[in-house]
Amino acid sequence: MATLSLTQFLSLDGVYQAPGGPDEDRSDGFGQGGWSVPYGDEDFGRFMDGVFRRPSAFLLGRRTYEIFAGHWPRQTDPANPVASKLNALPKYVASRTLEKADWAGTTVLGGDVIAEVTALKEGTDGEVQMHGSGGLARTLLAHDLIDTLHLLVFPVVLGEGHRLFADGARPTAFRHVEGSTTGSGIAIHTYELAGRPEYGSYA
Template sequence: MKLTTITQLTLDGVTQGNGGPTADDREGGFERGGWARGAGDDTTRDHIAATFQRADAFLFGRRTYDILLEFWGTIEDLKRHPIGVALNSRPKYVASRTLMEPEWASTAVFGDDLFAAVTELKASGDGELQVHGSSRLIQWLLEKDLVDEMELIIVPVVLGQGARLFADSGRDIAMNLVDSRSDSKGVMIQTYRPAGRPNYATF
């Protein structure tokens, strides 16, 4: 399976709290959440819905899994939305050492040997395994060379604080741009494929 990450982030790389002020308060006292609400036009919203619909399975970090379950897995109106239909009907995998009995149907937990579990899943056949949100999990997947494609949905705002997609210190990766578009509200959607290590200039 192709492993694709899909991430909403700001111009300064923040992923925290995109949906609302309390959607992701991991750092405590984060007051700049909700920056993605109302961002993007209908073409971007349609694109995001279509992205969920094309997935064959989903992989989440524990925090993202809990947030998505609270909305798309429990609210009846949202269950009928195209995103809700996709999330409720496809297999879901969670990277967690603490989740023992997941409430959401069709959910399996990847515990101690996450690398072996993801590698086996990627080798299991065709299709697309999508990772939404889950920035810490994405950092780990990049370190382990498990990401095949990255889609960045960049909202034109600078927050100046919050957890970011790319760690301050981590693996260096060259990226090939394979698709780029922007909507009428300035939201950019860029798709990249990892391409080994960057080339560094020498003098």
């Protein structure tokens, strides 16, 4: 059975929307797309290269899939660890509106996303990776289906935008297993699912 990991870029106030460009996601009037780009240094690149050395498959939400599919198939350098894995490995896109997926190796999951992702994990070995896909991630987090979080927290407050842990998120405990900070100030933290929170009192 595969583990499911999520690699997510976040602002200090928890926003995941449109980190990579102005037009990635303007929904709800968001006008600050591209906020992560100024912080992309060599430390960041090394971490991301390392993440992309591990997957056996990818799971993406529709919007992230369309962004990736518009860029990565044109990147054909076999030495590029991101492009080589994204283009070669199986990809699954969860969407009820996408009727077909032209990117080679892509399967559309158009039914009950919880049942289909559970089956995907059970029928796959190794690590299934999610990148971005914040709306899908929130749904899967609510059902304890994401085993590992790689949260890259950028030193910027946006004050608007879609948040990974919004009001109403399921109370969940995680174990912090690794952390580092890039030269540009991105705090990279890895967490593993631990279950429900425990509570106490300092009184």
